[in-house]
Amino acid sequence: MAQTPMYEAIANSPGTELSADISASDTTIAVLDASKLPDAPNLFTIGVDETAETILYAGKSGNNLTGCTRGFNGTTAKGWSTGAKVARNFTGYDHDTFIANIDELDQRVIAAQTKADAAETPAGAQQKADDAQQAAEDYADQQDALIKADYIRQPGYATTSGTSTAYTVNLNPAPASISDGFGITIVPHVDSGASPTLSINGLTAIALKNMDGTAIQMKTGKPYSFRKVGTDFLASSSGGGVIVKSVQNGAVSLTSTSQNITIGNVDKSKSIVLVNVVYDVNASPQDNLVAAKLVSNTTLNLSRYTSTVTITVYWQVVEFESVKSLQTGDSTFTATTENTVAISPVNMSKSLIICTMKMWTSNTSIQNFSLVYRFKSSTSIGLTGGVSTVTDKVFSWQVVEFN
Numbered sequence: 001m002a003q004t005p006m007y008e009a010i011a012n013s014p015g016t017e018l019s020a021d022i023s024a025s026d027t028t029i030a031v032l033d034a035s036k037l038p039d040a041p042n043l044f045t046i047g048v049d050e051t052a053e054t055i056l057y058a059g060k061s062g063n064n065l066t067g068c069t070r071g072f073n074g075t076t077a078k079g080w081s082t083g084a085k086v087a088r089n090f091t092g093y094d095h096d097t098f099i100a101n102i103d104e105l106d107q108r109v110i111a112a113q114t115k116a117d118a119a120e121t122p123a124g125a126q127q128k129a130d131d132a133q134q135a136a137e138d139y140a141d142q143q144d145a146l147i148k149a150d151y152i153r154q155p156g157y158a159t160t161s162g163t164s165t166a167y168t169v170n171l172n173p174a175p176a177s178i179s180d181g182f183g184i185t186i187v188p189h190v191d192s193g194a195s196p197t198l199s200i201n202g203l204t205a206i207a208l209k210n211m212d213g214t215a216i217q218m219k220t221g222k223p224y225s226f227r228k229v230g231t232d233f234l235a236s237s238s239g240g241g242v243i244v245k246s247v248q249n250g251a252v253s254l255t256s257t258s259q260n261i262t263i264g265n266v267d268k269s270k271s272i273v274l275v276n277v278v279y280d281v282n283a284s285p286q287d288n289l290v291a292a293k294l295v296s297n298t299t300l301n302l303s304r305y306t307s308t309v310t311i312t313v314y315w316q317v318v319e320f321e322s323v324k325s326l327q328t329g330d331s332t333f334t335a336t337t338e339n340t341v342a343i344s345p346v347n348m349s350k351s352l353i354i355c356t357m358k359m360w361t362s363n364t365s366i367q368n369f370s371l372v373y374r375f376k377s378s379t380s381i382g383l384t385g386g387v388s389t390v391t392d393k394v395f396s397w398q399v400v401e402f403n
Contacts, residue, residue, distance in 0.1 A: 003104060004097045007042045015087040018046065019063065024077040027068045029055070031086050034063040038088055043072065045089045046080050053077060054091050151175055155183030155225070156200075164193035166205060174201040182228040183236075192218040198226075198233060207232045210324075210403050212347065217322045217403065219243075235403075242402050243321035245270075251314045254290065258303040263317055268297050269326055271319040272354055272398050275302070278312040287311065291358040291396040293328065305360045305392070324350070324401040331383060331395045338372075338382045343399055348375050351401040357385045360392045373397065 016036040040059045045052045054075045058067025071077035073093040158169035195215045197205035208216050209232045226233035248263050275292040286305040295301045333339040355373040372384040383395045
């Protein structure tokens with residue numbers, strides 16, 4: 001217990017007087033000679049009988065006593081007139097504080113003596129140490145359990161069971177409910193089906209979705225992290241982002257108007273085709289321009305309109321672990337202006353277009369080798385090729401949207 005503040009006295013309690021009237025609320029008090037009072041902080045009294053007021057002052061500035069606490073220690077604050085007697089007299093506060101501090105010191109001495117009298121034996125000290133260690137271990141176990149049960153701050157981790165559309169996991173400790181912010185990383189035991197859900201420890205199944213609210217696609221053995229937001233689990237990370245499963249490539253001397261190339265098995269719905277052609281500068285676009293597409297999971301087709309010359313085509317087939325969607329098509333046009341092709345809605349900020357073209361024209365103008373393609377909107381693409389109006393321009397296009 002702390003000692004109560006005691007204030008310095010001054011020998012013989014010399015007096016002075018108020019040099020100006022004061023009210024009961026004034027906190028700066030002017031006296032004739034402030035040197036008759038001790039340095040602040042300290043006490044003084046106004047008056048000489050039972051009606052006197054005790055005042056605590058916090059500072060001295062010339063003959064002004066500042067920061068005054070009026071009616072201190074149960075006395076009554078009131079107005080006083082010029083000439084009222086002021087002195088550092090012995091007060092009830094001084095007496096009571098003196099007694100209280102002596103009593104407090106006595107209690108300290110008694111407590112210290114009691115402790116000394118009860119000096120513990122080695123066995124007693126060991127028992128206290130054992131008890132303290134056990135208490136610490138119990139507390140650590142409690143905190144560990146609380147941390148493990150707080151799946152917002154400490155997300156869970158589990159490999160799934162169940163089916164491809166209704167995953168299940170069990171966490172330990174088991175959550176009582178799935179609140180907003182609940183976090184979990186799962187490793188699917190099978191590829192996900194359409195609109196998958198997750199049930200944790202038998203609680204109500206919750207939809208697993210991408211950040212944009214669409215149903216997520218997941219691959220076996222890849223980690224996916226989710227946070228509960230509203231009624232759904234939204235993916236905060238999805239199997240490491242865009243993952244390339246395989247890349248196959250090669251070069252072929254194209255001698256005919258159509259040639260099939262056998263490739264390793266791929267998922268055609270998750271694979272794109274890229275080609276580069278080494279043009280014969282003396283040949284027309286109908287010999288040089290090549291359209292490329294997958295016609296099956298194991299076959300890449302290259303085609304052109306005429307085969308007057310042999311050209312070299314470098315090809316690549318890129319297969320992804322997962323994509324949100326892949327749309328493909330062959331669109332035939334004759335005009336030189338931009339042609340519009342309708343597609344299913346995509347998020348353009350997560351999508352790209354790949355396009356190849358073959359053209360029926362003998363006009364060898366370099367402009368006829370040009371191919372331009374772009375997104376016109378989330379539901380259409382624009383395709384432009386060459387400058388000659390011809391019988392056929394076939395655009396083999398691919399639109400891939402990533403999660």
